[in-house]
Amino acid sequence: xxxxxxxxxxxxxxxxxxxxxxxxxxxxxxxxxxxxxxxxxxxxxxxxxxxxxxxxxxxxxxxxxxxxxxxxxxxxxxxxxxxxxxxxxxxxxxxxxxxxxxxxxxxxxxxxxxxxxxxxxxxxxxxxxxxxxxxxxxxxxxxxx
Amino acid sequence: xxxxxxxxxxxxxxxxxxxxxxxxxxxxxxxxxxxxxxxxxxxxxxxxxxxxxxxxxxxxxxxxxxxxxxxxxxxxxxxxxxxxxxxxxxxxxxxxxxxxxxxxxxxxxxxxxxxxxxxxxxxxxxxxxxxxxxxxxxxxxxxxxxxxxxxxxxxxxxxxxxxxxxxxxxxxxxxxxx
Numbered sequence: 430x431x432x433x434x435x436x437x438x439x440x441x442x443x444x445x446x447x448x449x450x451x452x453x454x455x456x457x458x459x460x461x462x463x464x465x466x467x468x469x470x471x472x473x474x475x476x477x478x479x480x481x482x483x484x485x486x487x488x489x490x491x492x493x494x495x496x497x498x499x500x501x502x503x504x505x506x507x508x509x510x511x512x513x514x515x516x517x518x519x520x521x522x523x524x525x526x527x528x529x530x531x532x533x534x535x536x537x538x539x540x541x542x543x544x545x546x547x548x549x550x551x552x553x554x555x556x557x558x559x560x561x562x563x564x565x566x567x568x569x570x571x572x573x574x
Numbered sequence: 575x576x577x578x579x580x581x582x583x584x585x586x587x588x589x590x591x592x593x594x595x596x597x598x599x600x601x602x603x604x605x606x607x608x609x610x611x612x613x614x615x616x617x618x619x620x621x622x623x624x625x626x627x628x629x630x631x632x633x634x635x636x637x638x639x640x641x642x643x644x645x646x647x648x649x650x651x652x653x654x655x656x657x658x659x660x661x662x663x664x665x666x667x668x669x670x671x672x673x674x675x676x677x678x679x680x681x682x683x684x685x686x687x688x689x690x691x692x693x694x695x696x697x698x699x700x701x702x703x704x705x706x707x708x709x710x711x712x713x714x715x716x717x718x719x720x721x722x723x724x725x726x727x728x729x730x731x732x733x734x735x736x737x738x739x740x741x742x743x744x745x746x747x748x749x750x751x752x
Contacts (some may be wrong), residue, residue, distance in 0.1 A: 507713040531634035
């Protein structure tokens with residue numbers, strides 16, 4: 430099992446943070462472009478999923494799966510969007526994203542005095558804590574091992 | 575932290591330190607701005623900046639989802655006061671439309687040692703709280719306004735913070751999509 434990459438978006442679609450672990454193939458477009466397309470896709474999926482739902486949705490869109498990877502989506506009530514792509518076998522990723530939010534994002538990004546609302550996260554501490562947190566999780570077992 | 579044999583209750587000392595720090599902050603603002611209205615405005619702005627961060631901490635701690643209605647919101651605001659200030663205000667005086675309510679405080683930790691001198695009776699001493707509520711609610715797509723309807727510092731029997739729902743804020747649409 431493995432984790433490919435993570436995107437964190439704010440409510441306006443700004444890419445707050447991006448990091449990749451085992452991503453062997455790049456999309457061939459710039460990071461900004463990719464982030465914009467990613468956000469646009471999520472936005473459309475989210476609104477359409479809610480539209481065609483036979484019942485009122487609570488959480489709405491959670492993830493999609495292809496033959497090669499899964500994309501997991503977690504949105505906080507404050508509209509911070511966490512997107513994690515993993516291999517198809519990963520379990521309990523939603524809970525994992527919730528933990529990234531409460532234990533890493535809130536602790537090391539929001540509580541950092543230099544944090545600014547709606548600005549990309551530059552903190553090295555955040556970066557290393559997130560990296561360590563992802564690497565110690567059962568979802569992340571590098572292909573090399 | 576505390577040495578053995580210390581008789582000080584750390585929890586209590588911390589809250590007093592907090593109260594006094596806030597007092598020092600307000601009195602410094604009173605020196606920096608001649609106009610009391612400006613001080614009120616600054617306190618509200620500070621509160622706003624606190625609120626937009628505090629909401630994330632609140633969501634992370636409680637894991638709460640979206641509110642179904644404004645009564646739900648009121649309960650969560652009450653919970654927030656309990657978590658962050660250690661006081662539980664009473665929710666009362668709902669307006670008939672259900673878009674306005676009051677939080678009544680029997681005691682307010684911010685104002686514990688305070689007596690307002692005569693020349694600053696217009697000072698909204700705990701105005702930082704109104705800012706916190708505005709900032710926190712704005713982050714969860716709700717615009718609210720709040721104000722002090724009664725204040726113990728001004729001789730009322732209770733402190734009453736009135737909160738009014740203004741409107742829902744919509745999610746931003748990415749550029750180029752409709």
